Amino acid sequence: MLAQQRRQEIVDLVNGHGSVRVADLVGRFGVSDMTIRRDLEALAERSLVVKVHGGATRAGPPSAEEPGFEVKLAVGQAEKEAIAAHAVSLVQPGATIAISAGTTTWTLAHRLIEVPRLTVVTNSMRVADVFHGRGRADQTVVLTGGIRTPSDALVGPIAVAAIKSLNVDLLLLGVHGMSLHAGFTTPNLMEAETDRALVAAARRRIVLADHTKWEVVGISTIADLRDADVLVTDSGLSEAAREDLAAHVGALVVV
Incomplete structure (x- = not known):
């Protein structure tokens, strides 16, 4: 799987479940821990996910945005x-x-x-x-x-x-x-x-x-x-x- 495809699937997983763990992604994609961390860093730089300890979470709306x-x-x-x-x-x-x-x-x-x-x-x-x-x-x-x-x-x-x-x-x-x-x-x-x-x-x-x-x-x-x-x-x-x-x-x- 190309890096671009893998990263899109990671975004889909995060949006679907709210969060993902590095260990789970390593097992899912069969790549190294370092590769997944680089993927998450790249996605976080584009504001597609938010990096947290051990994984990533969904990129939500601005913290002060209040819907009616x-x-x-x-x-x-x-x-x-x-x-x-x-x-x-x-x-x-x-x-x-x-x-x-x-x-x-x-x-x-x-x-x-x-x-x-x-x-x-x-x-x-x-x-x-x-x-x-x-x-x-x-x-x-x-x-x-x-x-x-x-x-x-x-x-x-x-x-x-x-x-x-x-x-x-x-x-x-x-x-x-x-x-x-x-x-x-x-x-x-x-x-x-x-x-x-x-x-x-x-x-x-x-x-x-x-x-x-x-x-x-x-x-x-x-x-x-x-x-x-x-x-x-x-x-x-x-x-x-x-x-x-x-x-x-x-x-x-x-x-």
Whole structure:
């Protein structure tokens, strides 16, 4: 195989699985470790992959680029529904829960309206609308104030102050990206601060993130992988990524 063909196949593997390991590529292509490392260096120079220790990851969007709510909603709808279907089973009637902004948490909100006696704290206008429009009389919704972001989150000092005064049983957290070295991240600095306040307010934390979030890194870290008591993701996540995540989060659930 010509070097150009091999490198194109490496790019396809990275884009398909999110990451690759040098050792796996050596076995796949039957070439030396040094050859693969040169391939990865060449691809990284063209911004086609990102070199990491022992391999490479997908070259994602700029770390401060924040897509709007409608753009994100159109991606991975089936995966978000599957994640939401499992996550709702982790919420007990009568609990006080916090729900962060995001399209996966918004999908979950449509299922949570069936859970009785919930007290819901959220910084998401979209999530609050779901409960106000179709919720139950025995549910209470607390919407934090703040500055509105492109993803319809309410962030900033007003939101943070409101959240810091509260204690919740459970946090259901959506994230922009997750990786071993950066943890759970967002492209919005103020949203990261607000999400960190949600993490601190919760006794138990469940992160909802489909496989496309793996090795995507936003500019600001919300929490370490170890801060997640449960991570719910989907079967599109590669085996290598599952092994890495299972070693760091409290419990990994693949739906």
